[in-house]
Amino acid sequence: MMNGGRHQNKFAWKPNLGVKINETEVGGRFQPLSEITGVCQRCKEQIEWKRRYGKYKTLTEPAKCQRCTKRAVRQSHHKLCPACAKEQGVCASAAAVSSKSSEKTSRKWRLSRRSFKRRSKMQEKEIGGVCCVR
Ligand SMILES: [Zn+2]
Numbered sequence: 001m002m003n004g005g006r007h008q009n010k011f012a013w014k015p016n017l018g019v020k021i022n023e024t025e026v027g028g029r030f031q032p033l034s035e036i037t038g039v040c041q042r043c044k045e046q047i048e049w050k051r052r053y054g055k056y057k058t059l060t061e062p063a064k065c066q067r068c069t070k071r072a073v074r075q076s077h078h079k080l081c082p083a084c085a086k087e088q089g090v091c092a093s094a095a096a097v098s099s100k101s102s103e104k105t106s107r108k109w110r111l112s113r114r115s116f117k118r119r120s121k122m123q124e125k126e127i128g129g130v131c132c133v134r
């Protein structure tokens with residue numbers, strides 16, 4: 001959100017308007033949704049958006065962690081359990097490194113791909129040269 005504040009929420013579209021909400025359920029008045037933790041800013045905003053527009057699925061039971069496969073994921077839209085996310089230093093939702101190091105690896109990957117292309121071009125030339133000498 002650009003300049004989101006608590007006071008702006010009343011202008012947001014209410015997905016449950018007119019629907020009687022069970023206030024003791026998760027997300028109701030007596031059981032507010034837990035804070036979104038262990039994710040990067042981008043994923044947090046995404047999850048908050050889902051909550052606002054009623055696309056957020058609350059977990060009825062812990063989900064499986066994609067890394068340690070333990071049923072330790074207690075926050076919906078998360079792929080990793082808090083322990084794995086912390087250990088790996090990654091975002092629990094995207095299961096990717098949320099810091100600059102991911103940029104570094106992708107740049108490295110791009111560079112290696114470029115040099116591979118160059119190498120294969122050189123090989124083409126060599127092969128072409130051999131073909132011409134008959
Ligand atoms: Zn993320």
Ligand SMILES: [Zn+2]
Nearest residue numbers: 065068081084
């Ligand atoms: Zn885990």
